[in-house]
Amino acid sequence: MKNGDIMLNYIWGFIILISVICAIFTGNIEPLSNSILTGASDAINLVITMVGMMSLWTGLLKIADNGGLTYLLAKLFKPVLKHLFKDCPEDSPAMRAICMNITANILGLGNAATPLGISAMKEMNKLNKNSGVASNSMITFVVMNTASIQLLPTTMSILRQKYHSAAPFDIVPAIWISSIVALLVGILLTKVLEK
Amino acid sequence: MSKFSFYIMPCMIGFIVFFGLLKKVPLFDVFISGAKEGLTSTFSIAPSLIGLVVSVSMLKSSGALDIITSFLEPLGNLIAVPKETIPLMLLRPISGSGSLALIDSIFKSCGPDSFAGRVASVMMGSTETTFYAIAIYFGAVGIKNIRHTVPAAILADLTSFILSVLTVRLLFTKSF
Structure with missing residues (x-):
């Protein structure tokens, strides 16, 4: 869940203009007018539906984080991750930040993952020999962050519950498979393309 | 399951x-x-959701979404995705709130346990706001030359989209 999406200024304007023009030509102006009225309250319904569960979940995750689960898992992932980030020495602050960011992502600690990721980028930039050009490690790191590796996709489950899904969580195994394979493909591609 | x-x-x-x-x-x-x-x-995120849910429902009620989808349908058929999820594939890498608004409208019209609803769920859950992540991380260190980041990230997203269809077919064959 992120604010400040980019490119949206144009896309949003474009979507609205296209809709108005299209409605005039296709004679759908009446449904269009109605949809504007319902759309705004639909959005608030969406927020209201999500807010309880999202708060419950961030509260629980904070317990895990305070108990040091992020730190423990980061230590567990390090042996694997060090092979992916060869430009970063094993005990460098860069490596530590990378491990913490990826663990935070897996646990679904979105609010914590982004600042950790930014500090990982800054540390990797210190090790970067060509300033202004992305290093191999940076690219692998960012691509890993553009893939969603999350233990429990809470947002999706809440939304499915809102529309009375018989089993809101039943898509979770499919999400795991799909995201893990996509993550591997992404990592493999960065390794192939860096040569 | x-x-x-x-x-x-x-x-x-x-x-x-x-x-x-x-x-x-x-x-x-x-x-x-x-x-x-x-x-x-x-x-x-309420303000951005208000803006985006309204724009998505405008796109839908004006008939524009149907026109866009019908143009892209042959492309979607190529990788066997349900046509309702094609707009989601376009918006997902750019806007988190925007794709949430699209998911909401897919669930409303097809239901969360339909084939399209399930595929949309998996697509949304297994991908991220790719361009946002790229912008924020490289922006933080002032790097403009990002080499092969975009093709690698986009191909990974495409993998997720194709796998969403495959996994849903595989795991829920009895339900459809």
Whole structure:
């Protein structure tokens, strides 16, 4: 869940203009007018539906984080991750930040993952020999962050519950498979393309 | 499959609470402060959701979404995705709130347990706001030359989209 999406200024304007023009030509102006009225309250319904569960979940995750689960898992992932980030020495602050960011992502600690990721980028930039050009490690790191590796996709489950899904969580195994394979493909591609 | 899925959430909560007790975390105090963060961060997306849900429902009710989808349908058929999810594939890498608005409208019209609803769920859950992540991370260190980041990230997203269809077909064949 992120604010400040980019490119949206144009896309949003474009979507609205296209809709108005299209409605005039296709004679759908009446449904269009109605949809504007319902759309705004639909959005608030969406927020209201999500807010309880999202708060419950961030509260629980904070317990895990305070108990040091992020730190423990980061230590567990390090042996694997060090092979992916060869430009970063094993005990460098860069490596530590990378491990913490990826663990935070897996646990679904979105609010914590982004600042950790930014500090990982800054540390990797210190090790970067060509300033202004992305290093191999940076690219692998960012691509890993553009893939969603999350233990429990809470947002999706809440939304499915809102529309009375018989089993809101039943898509979770499919999400795991799909995201893990996509993550591997992404990592493999960065390794192939860096040569 | 669906019976197993009911274990996921309670077991994770049980584990977190057990782990917190073991590590002597002041459970409820920490929970409250975390929940407060969740409350503010969820409400903080309300303005962008209002803007985007309205624009998505305008796109839909004007008939424009049908026109766009019918143009892209042959392309979608190529990778066998349900046509309702084609707009989602376009918006997902650019806007988190925008794709949430699209998912909401797919669930409303097809239902969350339909084929399109399930594929959309998996697409949304297994991908990220790719361009946002790229912009924020490279922006933070002032790097303009990002080499092969975009093709690698986009191909990974495409892999997720194709796999969403495959996994849903594989795991839920009985339901359709």
